[in-house]
């Protein structure tokens with residue numbers, strides 16, 4: 296029992312504290328024990344009235360305070376609880392048993408939906424919704440070997456067709472308000488149409504990551520993707536056994552070849568391993584990069600090739616993993632390549648000695664190749680964004696600005712060479728979308744996308760060039776009437792098409808996805824059919840390096856003719872690359888089926904039993920395709936990566952609204968506008 300005296304407060308002059316009397320005796324003393332509701336209410340009321348105003352205010356304040364605390368703690372407890380629950384569920388999951396390979400946990404993936412391929416999907420003058428900003432990981436950048444199968448959200452094309460967070464109506468209104476200027480079917484935002492983007496880079500950026508903000512569901516890997524993983528591991532076995540740390544595997548002679556002496560295949564393959572989920576192989580390769588990759592070497596490297604393969608490969612691996620090792624290496628090689636830009640015209644030389652810091656053109660000319668000097672921009676621009684050092688971007692932007700103003704183009708089509716002294720095009724009059732010009736066109740569009748679709752000169756040059764292609768280079772073959780891209784030499788059309796040109800359907804489709812005119816998608820559909828026929832009409836089912844199309848129907852002749860000098864296959868990626876884009880944007884399964892046929896033919900004619908794949912000399916001879924004894928680094932960097940992505944139904948496995956692939960299939964983030 297409590298004593299009333301002990302607990303009561305003897306009316307102090309200033310009652311600035313409260314007392315709580317808990318004495319039943321006192322309560323009963325007044326009128327005996329009465330537990331009726333009315334009595335209790337009266338008694339409480341009396342007590343309340345006895346309190347000073349200050350005491351009452353304090354009590355009321357305390358109640359209010361406790362109530363607010365209660366609400367706050369309830370909501371903040373919810374999240375950790377949810378994530379704890381998810382985490383423990385994750386921990387309990389077991390991975391499927393595939394020898395030596397850890398794969399995605401099985402989950403039920405909704406069947407991919409075929410995107411409505413009518414014009415409504417690619418409406419003229421209707422740009423796509425701006426992409427959601429890529430997630431920026433701000434945490435420590437030491438190696439975070441988080442296997443991608445835990446980083447990939449369960450999101451299919453079906454989900455992608457739905458609008459994202461913002462209300463549809465608001466989005467539509469914004470579009471009609473902004474998208475008023477058009478240039479040959481392209482939409483240019485009025486507020487972005489005059490000013491070129493500032494190259495001022497203030498703060499170094501952190502990597503984006505495939506990891507999204509929220510908890511992601513794992514996505515299962517299907518059988519075709521498994522076959523790609525198997526092919527990769529077979530190729531990797533050959534490289535590891537006979538060419539480890541060297542540039543290219545020679546799988547037949549069980550040796551290697553050097554080009555730059557920089558472990559080209561290993562670097563080119565890093566992000567492919569990450570995307571395929573080959574954790575062990577990736578870690579081993581990472582160790583080599585950490586311990587053995589040294590750029591301080593007296594060696595001449597080709598600026599373009601080392602940019603797209605090495606710098607591009609390191610940057611994308613940095614983004615996917617968040618591992619600062621790759622950024623450090625990227626900075627190192629980026630800096631060592633900069634002497635290439637010290638030319639009278641600022642058009643870079645083709646070759647750089649990365650140890651000595653000197654650069655020079657090829658021995659026989661002072662020209663550089665147009666595709667080479669205009670296809671290093673995605674990588675150098677990204678390096679500036681990441682490091683905060685504007686010199687990289689400044690150098691490559693200057694090249695683009697200069698090329699933009701040059702005369703000698705033919706309706707947007709560029710010649711193949713440019714002089715490093717005068718800065719002028721040379722060898723005028725020859726136009727191709729194949730070797731030496733190809734990726735100029737690809738990078739016009741991709742830089743525009745990378746920079747957030749603001750750099751209108753790039754878009755103008757791209758749109759004009761595609762018009763030039765239509766006007767001068769498009770023809771149809773006989774008997775199947777395949778649309779193809781030929782070449783123009785001093786006014787004469789040649790029905791010759793490099794396999795390299797097969798990047799074009801994918802690029803056109805990417806442009807259409809980003810709001811460019813619908814007929815680019817139509818052209819992409821026609822051209823990818825042609826590229827597929829370059830495989831299907833050949834005895835091995837593999838494309839030669841170059842084909843000539845028949846313009847006139849002749850009995851017993853196919854559309855595709857192959858000259859003896861052109862019948863080699865180097866395991867090139869361009870057709871599967873375009874198949875990947877076409878499948879992502881249309882959902883038409885035939886593109887996956889075509890890619891599957893190609894993979895099977897690579898396995899049939901180019902696979903070397905002891906490990907690795909080889910280029911072949913004769914795609915027309917199934918009984919002896921004449922292996923060349925070389926596996927190019929892009930087979931692992933590009934061809935198998937695009938195959939894996941083509942067979943995936945997960946649009947977030949390198950989401951094309953967040954990433955743009957460089958010309959060597961290394962994904963780099965699309966910049967988010969400030």
Ligand code: DMJ
Pocket residue numbers: 734795867868869929933958959960
């Ligand atoms: C790769 O190095 C790149 O794709 C480049 O753009 C063209 N050549 C090879 C692949 O064919």
